[in-house]
Amino acid sequence: MDLLDINAYTPDWPFRRLRHRTADDLLRLMDAAGIARAVVSPLGAAFRLDASGPNAELLEFIRNHADRLAAAFAVNPNYPTWEDGLREALEGGAVALRLYPNYHAYPTADSACIEATHAAAEAGLPLLVAARLQDERSHHPMMKVPPVTPGALARLAAAVPRARLVVTMLRLAEVQGLVEAPNLHFDLCGMQGPVGFLAQLLEAVGPERLLLGTALPLQYPLPSVEKLRTATLSPEVHAAIASGNAKRLLHM
Amino acid sequence: MLIDAHVHLKGGALHPGVVEAAARLGIERLLVSSLGAFQYEPAHDQCLQANRETEAAMRRHPGLVLGACYVNPRFAQAADEAGRCVEAGMVAVKLWVAAPASDPCVFPVVEKAIALGVPILQHAWHKATGNLPYESTPSEVAALGRRYPEAALIMAHIGGDWERGLRAVRGVRNVSVDTSGSIIEAGMIEAAVEQLGAARVIFGSDADGVEPAVALAKITGAEISDEAKRLILGDNVAALLSHT
Numbered sequence: 001m002d003l004l005d006i007n008a009y010t011p012d013w014p015f016r017r018l019r020h021r022t023a024d025d026l027l028r029l030m031d032a033a034g035i036a037r038a039v040v041s042p043l044g045a046a047f048r049l050d051a052s053g054p055n056a057e058l059l060e061f062i063r064n065h066a067d068r069l070a071a072a073f074a075v076n077p078n079y080p081t082w083e084d085g086l087r088e089a090l091e092g093g094a095v096a097l098r099l100y101p102n103y104h105a106y107p108t109a110d111s112a113c114i115e116a117t118h119a120a121a122e123a124g125l126p127l128l129v130a131a132r133l134q135d136e137r138s139h140h141p142m143m144k145v146p147p148v149t150p151g152a153l154a155r156l157a158a159a160v161p162r163a164r165l166v167v168t169m170l171r172l173a174e175v176q177g178l179v180e181a182p183n184l185h186f187d188l189c190g191m192q193g194p195v196g197f198l199a200q201l202l203e204a205v206g207p208e209r210l211l212l213g214t215a216l217p218l219q220y221p222l223p224s225v226e227k228l229r230t231a232t233l234s235p236e237v238h239a240a241i242a243s244g245n246a247k248r249l250l251h252m
Numbered sequence: 253m254l255i256d257a258h259v260h261l262k263g264g265a266l267h268p269g270v271v272e273a274a275a276r277l278g279i280e281r282l283l284v285s286s287l288g289a290f291q292y293e294p295a296h297d298q299c300l301q302a303n304r305e306t307e308a309a310m311r312r313h314p315g316l317v318l319g320a321c322y323v324n325p326r327f328a329q330a331a332d333e334a335g336r337c338v339e340a341g342m343v344a345v346k347l348w349v350a351a352p353a354s355d356p357c358v359f360p361v362v363e364k365a366i367a368l369g370v371p372i373l374q375h376a377w378h379k380a381t382g383n384l385p386y387e388s389t390p391s392e393v394a395a396l397g398r399r400y401p402e403a404a405l406i407m408a409h410i411g412g413d414w415e416r417g418l419r420a421v422r423g424v425r426n427v428s429v430d431t432s433g434s435i436i437e438a439g440m441i442e443a444a445v446e447q448l449g450a451a452r453v454i455f456g457s458d459a460d461g462v463e464p465a466v467a468l469a470k471i472t473g474a475e476i477s478d479e480a481k482r483l484i485l486g487d488n489v490a491a492l493l494s495h496t
Contacts, residue, residue, distance in 0.1 A: 016415060018438070018439065019438060019439030019442060019443075020438055020439070029438070029473075032473060033473065135434070135435060136380065136381050137377065137379040137380055137381050137412060137413075138380060138412075138413060138435065138437075139380040139381075140380070141380050144380055144381070192434040192436060192462045192463060192466045192467075193434065193458075193459070193460070193461045193462040193463050193466065194460050194461050194462070194463075195267050195269035195270055195273065195459055195460040195462075195463055195464070196267075196269045197463065216438065217438050218437060218438060219436045219437055219438055220436050220437075220438045220469065220470055220473045220474070221438075221473070222469040222470075222472065222473030223436045223465075223466040223467075223469040223470055223473065224466075225469070226465040226466060226468070226469040227463060227465065227466055229465075230273070230276065230277075230463075230465040
């Protein structure tokens with residue numbers, strides 16, 4: 001099974017010392033899970049309003065591994081000269097843009113967010129939208145960041161119908177509330193159950209809107225791979241979720 | 253032998269997907285409890301009904317299902333129910349969120365479990381979102397373990413906030429942790445092995461709330477020795493259950 005992880009991050013997390021802190025660490029975990037390639041977003045950009053520094057760090061992080069690690073540049077549409085990030089993404093060969101609406105404290109209905117989404121669509125770049133980065137029960141008590149709600153995601157999708165949006169770390173019930181937003185796609189990293197959840201997902205949104213994502217190195221990648229590998233699916237559906245949908249959306 | 257030490261019935265039955273997953277993944281035993289209708293403070297009768305469901309599951313799935321007796325320790329009859337369940341073939345006691353582990357009402361149940369030689373699977377979590385009114389924290393489980401060094405306590409979910417959970421129970425050698433639940437943060441299993449020793453870490457899923465394949469992959473995907481994996485995936489809980 002050709003596996004492409006749409007949702008990996010640089011190891012820039014302030015709340016605990018991550019065990020896997022280098023590109024080699026990520027690649028080793030990817031190898032163990034059978035993941036050939038990953039799209040890496042700059043995690044530090046969630047905590048720094050100016051995304052330019054984290055984007056530069058991202059390029060450095062993946063520099064020697066272009067064959068396996070691709071960049072998703074972060075953009076904060078509420079920050080001056082955010083458009084430079086889009087230009088740098090295109091110049092730097094990024095395959096997607098990443099948004100952190102909740103960590104950057106703007107509603108998705110914000111005109112700047114919609115403008116950025118239009119710009120991404122115009123440039124041919126899909127947008128990875130982080131609904132959350134961590135289970136809310138595990139948040140730092142002084143930094144409880146609410147997830148991006150299904151309503152907010154639906155409004156963004158409706159505002160820019162031609163945008164290709166991939167929402168990462170949603171829960172099953174949240175995805176089931178977004179059936180009527182065909183330009184919204186979803187990764188699997190936020191759903192560990194219940195038993196049979198992937199069948200419920202497929203019933204709700206179909207196979208073409210689901211992508212393999214792991215949240216590596218925040219989460220173990222193998223569980224998300226196993227969700228897919230152990231499910232009773234046709235080879236075509238397996239292949240679509242494993243990498244086909246991501247390749248189509250990201251032109252990889 | 254691969255044993256999933258944390259499985260629940262739902263609607264009085266074992267989810268067929270859990271049975272199928274066990275067969276596919278090579279899980280040979282499931283330590284199962286029923287929490288009834290998942291009421292946080294069940295009446296004693298509701299616990300009795302839940303345990304009847306567990307007994308029925310043991311009969312329906314011989315050789316697969318091991319039963320854990322669920323009680324609300326606020327009821328004086330709880331310890332006796334634990335005794336009845338073990339007499340009927342159950343091998344553990346399950347405590348959920350009806351009373352915190354620090355509450356004296358729990359003590360007779362623990363004393364009974366010690367007398368019966370069965371472990372207690374104690375739910376625990378430390379939530380940034382706020383615990384349920386009587387939901388045990390890892391520190392409370394650690395205190396219970398220190399009060400009863402003869403008790404075999406299994407703190408479920410590594411206490412939810414696993415970094416805090418490991419710190420809380422690190423020095424309490426009669427407290428093991430189970431790995432069940434939806435938290436799959438990278439490094440949690442390695443940290444458990446490093447801080448507690450592989451002998452105190454026990455594989456569990458929390459099925460049917462969590463896919464067994466997901467829970468199993470947390471262990472098989474962890475960067476720990478094959479020996480540690482073997483202990484975690486079955487040997488440790490088998491040793492705790494061998495006293496019945």
